[in-house]
Amino acid sequence: MAQVFEFRLPDLGEGLTEAEIVRWLVKVGDVVVVDQPVVEVETAKAMVEVPCPYQGVVTARFGEEGTELPVGAPLLTVAVGAPADDGAESSGNVLVGYGTSAAPARRRRVRPAQPGARPTDGASRAVDSVAAAAPLPAAAGPAPATRAAAPPAGAQGSAAPTPAASATAVAALDHRADGHRHPDGPIPVISPLVRRLARDNGLDLRQLTGSGPDGLILRADVEDALRAAAARGGATRTTAVAAASAVRAGSAPAAPAPVPAAAGAATTSGTRIPLKGVRGAVADKLSRSRREIPDATCWVDADATELMRARTAMNAAGGSKIALLALLARICTAALARFPELNSTVDVEAREIVRLDQVHLGFAAQTERGLVVPVVRDAHARDAESLTAEFARLTEAARAGTLTPGELTGGTFTLNNYGVFGVDGSTPIINHPEAAMLGVGRIVPKPWVHEGELAVRQVVQLSLTFDHRVCDGGTAGGFLRYVADCVEQPAVLLRTL
Incomplete structure (x- = not known):
């Protein structure tokens, strides 16, 4: 059976x-x-x-x-x-x-x-x-x-x-065929989100007649009650709920009304977009970063002409192509080896700075569902070819929406290449709970003094946003200067390879 x-x-x-x-x-x-x-x-x-x-x-x-x-x-x-x-x-x-x-x-x-x-x-x-x-x-x-x-x-x-939640099913069983509920019994609501929406707006669900099967209260029922409250201005919420119930029952005509604005704010027309999914997670994380991390930003312009030439020579030698982001990542890991303070996190409860042994490098990737930060594990142990392959794999998975939670968490430092959007500079928000983020602007031809003469060179702006609790400006400036030196003279990397 x-x-x-x-x-x-x-x-x-x-x-x-x-x-x-x-x-x-x-x-x-x-x-x-x-x-x-x-x-x-x-x-x-x-x-x-x-x-x-x-x-x-x-x-x-x-x-x-x-x-x-x-x-x-x-x-x-x-x-x-x-x-x-x-x-x-x-x-x-x-x-x-x-x-x-x-x-x-x-x-x-x-x-x-x-x-x-x-x-x-x-x-x-x-x-x-x-x-x-x-x-x-x-x-x-x-x-x-x-x-x-x-x-x-x-x-x-x-x-x-x-x-519906399990409790909703039981509530539906308590709802008799005549449409009445027990005054002390559970209220049939389609989901906890609807119950929370009613609670946050002070609606009494016991006075609301649901339009779902067996009187199940749907989200539309609660939203109708809120619109009815807004349309009546000074009417009490209880009256609005009763009016919405009457509309659902067919005893009163439904009048169009705007969606109520937040308490104390003027009612205006517009489109409401829920902060959920990837966008909601990004909003929560950035808000937490701003609340908890006392950040500071420093930046420098660098001549990237030699770095671009080095990349061209690498790709002309045959084999797999080397991505510019991979070279920048290799420079970051070398800089973090010299300045480990920036590869750390702050344990607020213990009041301790935790310096991390491995570099798990996050990089910002824009997708149709919003901004995500995939993480390259053990970036410090990878060469340029391995970094290029891993960046390509994670970027494709991000665009396809198939990244696993493990591939989106655990980063220790973030590299943000906002130059792909055609902008020169930015002051990025640190990816909590990390301690720093390196931003890279677009690389464009600009007038530059090279070997004592004015010349047109490939110039990039680098910015470093760091948690001022883990280090002072001298350490952050030393890190950024080393990165700029490697960009201007890639041979500097030979010291750490």
Whole structure:
């Protein structure tokens, strides 16, 4: 007899608590095998494919593309042909992007509901797609003894279950056919994000009639209530909620109203873009850097003519082409060997500066989903060819959105080549919790005094933003001057090769 197992959004690591569904890779009715990717999700750090730990038939999917789900929310259910007590139906791998994330000890089988039984904890409250798609009974009655082994007709498409937390499913069961809720019972809300939106705006969800199945409160219901409050100006929030409920019930006409602005600010028209995914992560990290790091910036112009000639000679000698970024990275690692203060981090709680032994070099890469900083591991131990190959690999993965969380974290120093955008200089924000970032502007012909005469040379502006807690201006200036000397005279690098 087939059993239905519920697969939840796994812990993605790196402190991530939610992910957005980008693309479903399977449909209801498809047969899946262990470790087969079933959905592509975008976290605050990367886009990853989530593999399924079960083998069987997909009976339901929870959430449409574009929906944000918290870690632990149901993703899909799978009907497994025969129970396997030894756990053979799941691989037990634990890394997202490399295998299924639910370890055998943590997997919990979704057991059939017993007649007259009520769920007692968050895990047993999960409702499979077959039960969720069916209408709730008008009166309390015995629960079905077993789960269905196959998806109901029409489950794929408009009848597919909406994403909901386990507590939401229980709340929906408490909602009777007559549309009333118990005054002290849970409120059926489609997601914790909607509940938080209502809480942040002071909305009483008990006075709001949901437009979803069985009175489920959707995000649109809360937004309608906020618009109603803004349209009525001085009306109380409770009145606005009641008005929005009346609009949903069809007893009052819906009046268009602007989206409410933040408290105390004038209402203006415009487009609201959520700070989520990669953009949200960048915003959080840059804000934290500005709050916690007392940074300072110094810069210098350098004659890069000899560096460009050296690169041309390297590439003319045959073999793989050497990227300019790889030469700059090699210069950075040599400079960090001389000035290790800048390859460090600050332990605020211990009030200690931690100097790091390895150089894991981050570099800024602009993608369609926003700015990301892939990390080249052990950059200090790589030559120019190895650095070029690794930069190319990580850049391609960044553009494709396939970087793993491990490839986006753990950097100790960042190289930012903003010259590719056609600008000369910048004062970059340090990539927290690192201690410094080197910025490189565009290399352009400029008049320059060379060997006592005015000449046209290839000039670049270099800037160093550093954490003033780890070193003073003398150390930062010495680092930047050494980098500039290597750019102007690449032979200086021979001392450290």
